[in-house]
Amino acid sequence: MxxxxxxxxxxxxxxxxxxxxxxxxxxxxxxxxxxxxxxxxxxxxxxxxxxxxxxxxxxxxxxxxxxxxxxxxxxxxxxxxxxxxxxxxxxxxxxxxxxxxxxxxxxxxxxxxxxxxxxxxxxxxxxxxxxxxxxxxxxxxxPEERSAIFGNLTVEYTVRGYEGKTLDLSSHPDGMMIGPALTTAEFKDTDADIVIAIEKGGLFTRFIEEKVHERYKAILVNTAGQPPRSTRFLLRRLHEELKLPIGILCDADPWGAHIAMVIKSGSAGAAHLRDLTTPSGVWLGVWASDIVKYKLPSDPLTEIDIKRLYELKADPRYKDKMWHGELDTFLKIKKKSEQEAFSRYGLSYIVDKYLPEKLQLLKSY
Amino acid sequence: MGVRELVENSLDAAELAGILPDVYVRIVANEASPENTEPRAYRLSVADNGPGVDPHQVPRAFGKVFYGSKYVLRQSRGMFGLGGTMAILYGQITTNKPVKITTSTDGKSRHVFEMLIDISENKPIIVRKDVEDAMGKTGTRVDLVMEGDFTRSAQKINDYFKQTALVGSYANLTFVDPIGRISTYERATEAMPPTPKETLPHPYGIDVEALKRMIKITDEKNMVNFMANKHFHRVGDTIAKKFLTFAGIDWRVAPEKLTNEQIVRIVDALQRFPDFLPPDASCLSPVGEQILQTGIIKELAPEFSTVVLRPPSSYSGFPFLVEVGLVYGGKVLEPGRKLFRFANRIPLLYDESSDVSFQVINEQIDWRRYHVPDEAPIAVITHIASTKIPYKTVGKEYIADRPEIEAEIKNAVRESLRRLSVFLSKKGSMEAVQRKMNIYGKYLPLLAKFSTELAGKKREPRYKQLLKDEEEAATEAQPEVTAEEGEKTDGEKIIEQTTIEDYR
Missing domain, CATH: 1.10.10.10 (Winged helix-like DNA-binding domain superfamily/Winged helix DNA-binding domain)
Structure with missing residues (x-):
């Protein structure tokens, strides 16, 4: 612990x-x-x-x-x-x-x-x-709250009226909303080894149902799309204070990739702030190459998707070889897939098969 | 409606006699004509406090067209002395009612004439003649019945009085309309413009017909005397001889002996002879800055006004001068540019857009150069005084664009605009300082409050001194505005001006 x-x-x-x-x-x-x-x-x-x-x-x-x-x-x-x-x-x-x-x-x-x-x-x-x-x-x-967190983590509130009170974040199966109280809470106790940030509420719920938090000792965070700053801030704290590696799972399209990137490297709009990024965060998927590898059901890229891919290619945050390679693969296969696409192989496939393979990536940290 | 002609006669009469004018005008619907129809018969009464008319002259003065043909020129309102008679004639033609003239020259007895004009014979027919007690009052009253459409004319009549009051601030004007509404324009100054002097025609302005008429009445026996003595303006012996040599006319020839061909030759030479002296402008009578300013303040209650009086100039041998009043803001003016035109103190009410003043202020002046917004509440008053106003048409409602007159109007308007521009920029910077102080006054106390709380202090910082210092600095830093701002006259040639004094 x-x-x-x-x-x-x-x-x-x-x-x-x-x-x-x-x-x-x-x-x-x-x-x-x-x-x-x-x-x-x-x-x-x-x-x-x-x-x-x-x-x-x-x-x-x-x-x-x-x-x-x-x-x-x-x-x-x-x-x-x-x-x-x-x-x-x-x-x-x-x-x-x-x-x-x-x-x-x-x-x-x-x-x-x-x-x-x-x-x-x-x-x-x-x-x-x-x-x-x-x-x-x-x-x-x-900001208005929309992200949620779930897992074996006990926090102690610092907000007025709740000072000293503690909460086990696995006590509510819908997850706990990431608001001011949670963002400012002290981390008291956890047995988690990793954090998985998930783009969509559907998969977040699936992971809780499939007991990912127990099977993989993971804290789960639902970013609800592009994560609000308080969520990025919380992710960074989980990494900095608890030394937990952060994995990010999003849709296989340029927008999903960018959610992972913003968690890692922040946004231009927050260039004046330092505590919102988690550079060591790992984009677990879903990659363009996964669409091919797992033969995922897919949709063709739209013109806007393609335009966005070219923008990302020019972005200094994407200079990394792996990231750049994935952008090129998108452009090559001209396809995109959602996280839910794994359901074609059964509801628990993503947790049973895909996730363990991807979690290997976090081991290197 | 005839109002103008009679009012102008009254004003002219009082002014020539040096009397501060009181003019009373009333229009009453004639009972005999059916109600609620227009046009209908109206009785028009105009009474003044002028010197009155000699009772012996009354029948001819009011009952004969073309009375008193003029061989001298003078700046006057009345149009060749015809205006009043024309109104009387119009009344007679439309209603067949006699005109009633009541006049007293001594304040003791008052002579009443009722008369008609025999149009075919051009002579007055006296219908009734009477003498009454004048009760100490001199002056003339004209009562005539004429057909008119008051509903349609009401606006123009009101404009006429308002504008007359603008340049005639030394007159009391009262107007009672057919509904019984009274408009009064009270005297605001005792100053009167100087009485215009009579002057002889300048040689440049003479045509063949005029020369023939002069030859008919002259008693001079040779051409030198004819030219030099009492017929032409500013022509003496030397110039007369020089001119006759130039025209190729024998000095000794008697005027009545001139052949038609010689007369034409003389008229042609009058135009070309280079050595005539320019016309003397002392016969011109401007409204004057004081009277015009008084009128402007009284009638328009402006925020700013200025009057520019140009030195006299001449066109075709006729002296003229231009006065311009520029009025800005205040209680009466509405947004936009308004033009009030006057010729020899008569308001010109029709055909504005054909007038030279209209052309100048709307087409030749770049208002932006003076930083005057298009929608600023502005009135431009132009007054042209001359022994002969160059009207474009017989209607005498608008003035032709003679280049000499146009240039003078342009100069005067520009000068007045420079003054307005100075006023506006001073006002602008005063307002800017005020606005600035208002903003500081709003936010500095808030800054004091917030910073006190943030810093955890007990008392507020002494920011009031800052506010005071700033106000002093801002007021001192008023930029000096030069009158020449923005004014680089392109293509405007500066005309050498000779003042009235120079001519004497």
Whole structure:
């Protein structure tokens, strides 16, 4: 049984965010008090400033900086909105409350800093992430939940009202929703050896029914399509804190492949954040070559699929030989398959035959 | 409707006598004509406080067409003195009712004439004559019955009074319409424009017919004296002799002895002779900046207005000058450009788009250059004063595009626009400062509040000083706007202007 590496990881992250928030407040306060217009400087998120870092295996922001100055009449409104966000997040963190992107948009209206639309408030939340160098989940702003987790893992909540309470994540057969409470919970106890992230709810349920968590000592995560950041963050924590290898299972098409890639290497949109990627994650399948190997029922690639494949081929994240080879195979066979395609060989085939072969890939870690 | 002709006569009469004009106009539907039909008979009454008309002159002045043929020129409203008579004649033709003239020159006795015009004989027929007590008031009142369509004319009549008040801010005008609604335009200044002086015709403006008429009435015995003495404007002995030599006419010949061929030769030479002096403009009477500004403020209550008076100039031997008023914003003007045209202080109400002023402001001026938006509430007032207004048609409603007049209007409008542009940019930067301060005023307190909380402080930072400093800096940093902004006149030639003083 693996021991959680650190009991205070969640605490440490909370401290870091609180410190960043209060130092931002300090700076603005000092400027105002000494008769200066405050300003903040942070990395630019413009497309030209997003570069791929080979060492980190993810997109990062380059050296270009942007300055938001309250003295600039065009900046003072977004500057104030940014500071309000900091103020609002600070309250969330201190009061151990959580909020959603939509919530934030509406909350602003009570403070006279209303946003024109949610896109504007989302944009500024991202600015604050860059400024604080923390994901919004760390200052308690979460997306709508849709991912789920299941397995032999006991967590201890840190959210208000549940501090110290524990939960066994195998206690509910539908899985537990990955929300603010789970994302910020401390990992207490587990006997799992691996984590399998699955693109679709159907297969996730099948795996639970087939007791994959017991047979392969696996924690199962339903990413529900492209995983939300909180899920990517949780996957990374499972890997970092519990030292569990992460395997990713998705549909055999460019979109499925990219789900695996985003878990591994992140997205350009989150180039300013570091704790969302799991570079050692392994794309278990379903590969293009699996379609051939397992003679899976398939559909022809659409024009959009093909266009997407060419885009991915040009993407620096796909430079790896294996990944590149699979993209080429897609283009060669011009076919795609879903995870469910294995059902042609019986409902448990994927768990009994396919999965053990694929899990060999995780052994190398 | 005849309103204009009679009102203009009244204004001219009072002004020539140096009296601040009070003019009362009333239109009443004639009881005899059936109701609710148009056109119908109306009684039009126009009364003034002018000097009155000598009772001996009344029958001829009001009852004869072409009374007082002129051999002198003067800037006046009335069109060759005909306007009033034409209105009377029109009334008589449409209703066959006599006109009633009541006039007093001394304020003691008041002479009443009721008369008709014998059209075939062109002479007045007195129907009734009377003397009453004038009760201390001088002036003239004309009552006539005429057929008209008031419903259709109402708008133009109202426009006429409004615009007359614009350039005649020294007059009291009262108008009572057939429904009994009273419009009053009150005097806002005691200043009156100077009385225009009479002047002789300039040689450039003489045609064959005019020369023949002059020869008929002259008592000069030779051509030098005829040219030099009392018939032509600014022609003396020296110039007369030089001209006659130029035209090839014997100095000593008597005017009445000239042959037709010689007369044509003279008229032709008048046009070509290079040494005539330019016409003297002292006979012109502009409305003047004060009177026009007073009228503008009174009638349009604007946010900004300016008046540009151009120095006199001339076309074809006729002196003229151009005044332009530019009005922006305020309570009365609506978005868009409005043009008010005046010729010798008469509002021109019809055929606007054919007028030279319309062409200039809509086609020759680049408004964007002055940063004036198309939808800005703007009124342009153009006044052309001349001893002879170059109307394009006999209707006398719009002015021809004489290049000399066009250039003057263009210059005046441009100058006024430069002034507006300066005003607008000052206003713009004032507003920008205000907007800026409003924004700071809204957000700085919020920044103070949020940062206090974030930093965990007790008291708010002293941001108010920042707000104050910023306001001072912004107000001081008002950019100086130069009048020349954006104005590089392409293809506009700067015409050397001679002022009135230079001519004297």
């Amino acid at each position: 693996n021991k959680p590496r650190s009991k205070t990881t969640a605490e440490a992250r909370k401290d870091k965010v609180e410190k960043a928030l209060s130092s931002l407040g300090d700076k603005v306060y000092q400027d105002l008090d000494s008769g200066r217009f405050p300003s903040v400087t942070f990395a630019s998120r413009s497309v030209r400033n997003i570069v791929y870092d080979r060492k980190l295996e993810q997109f990062i922001l380059g050296s270009a900086q942007v300055k938001r100055a309250a003295g600039n009449i065009k900046h003072i409104r977004p500057f104030t909105q940014l500071l309000w966000l900091a103020y609002f997040s600070n309250k969330l963190v201190h009061e151990k409350r959580t909020s959603t992107l939509r919530d934030v948009y509406y909350s602003a209206q009570a403070f006279d800093v209303e946003f024109m639309d949610q896109a504007e408030s989302d944009e500024l939340i991202t600015d604050l992430e860059v400024l604080l160098e923390s994901a919004r989940e760390e200052f308690n702003v979460f």
